[in-house]
Amino acid sequence: MKDIKVTMLGTGSPYPALHRAASAQLLQIDDMNVLIDCGQETTSQLQRIGVEPQDVHHLWFTHLHSDHTMGYFQFLIGGWHLGRRKLSVVGPKGIKEFHETVLKMYEDDINYRTSLGFPAEGIHDVEIYEIEEPGDIPAGDIPAKVTSAPMIHNVTTYAFRFEIDNTVIVFSGDSSPTQHLTDLSENADLLIHDCVLTAKEKAENTNLDTIWEKLQKEHCTPAQAAETAKQSNTKRLLLTHFLPSIDEEHVESEVRRVYDGELILGQDLQTVDLTKKTVTTL
Ligand SMILES: [Zn+2]
Ligand SMILES: [Zn+2]
Known part of the structure; x- marks a missing residue:
């Protein structure tokens, strides 16, 4: 039986917050580490x-918004410095150009480091896979079947379903409600779901007034996330992508009107162990 864990590295948003880093999750299958998104602070x-x-x-990468990608260069060059000689990156169309642009921006820096004797492997030969269309994605040596589905956001965004033996984990990325996510999440053991739209944030933050209507076309409320979890028969719903000052009680009560499965309000450095069936926070 495999040891399967998901750790929330960042449960925040584009609004910087000390207690919530930007979006990133680590899926661990035995000693295999798979990073999903790479917001600031990920490393x-x-x-x-x-x-x-x-x-x-x-x-x-679910999509290429800054709050999901800003930590990439640090992760790329930091890991390489520490000895990583092989990296594969999967993402929507544009990921290749994004990676090459990052290399170009830091070309002199990387050349300096290779002149010191750091090898080209792990930085100049990163394998990039651009998702051309939703559906099954080759997972390489990851011991999982991975399926993607298109989300409703303002740039191309994919949710990912990882099936590891009989365990199913879904990462929604950012989206407003969509049947594609409900279908992708069918009988999931864990659904990690975008929950940007919490009412207290709107009430307290006048900056949000002007963009709130637009955000509703691109993100979910707790009730909408709960509806997807209910319709898909998901066992555990983990909400994430929170703005800085959410009212947890309110979020919970909104979810509870719709969904009676296990609810986890995402926290940074929180690990869901799907094998031991525990949730712990560092
Ligand atoms: Zn986004
Ligand atoms: Zn986002």
């Missing part, structure tokens, strides 16, 4: 849970 968060970045050889 330090990995180190906080005792995982060195050079031991992560797989990174999957």
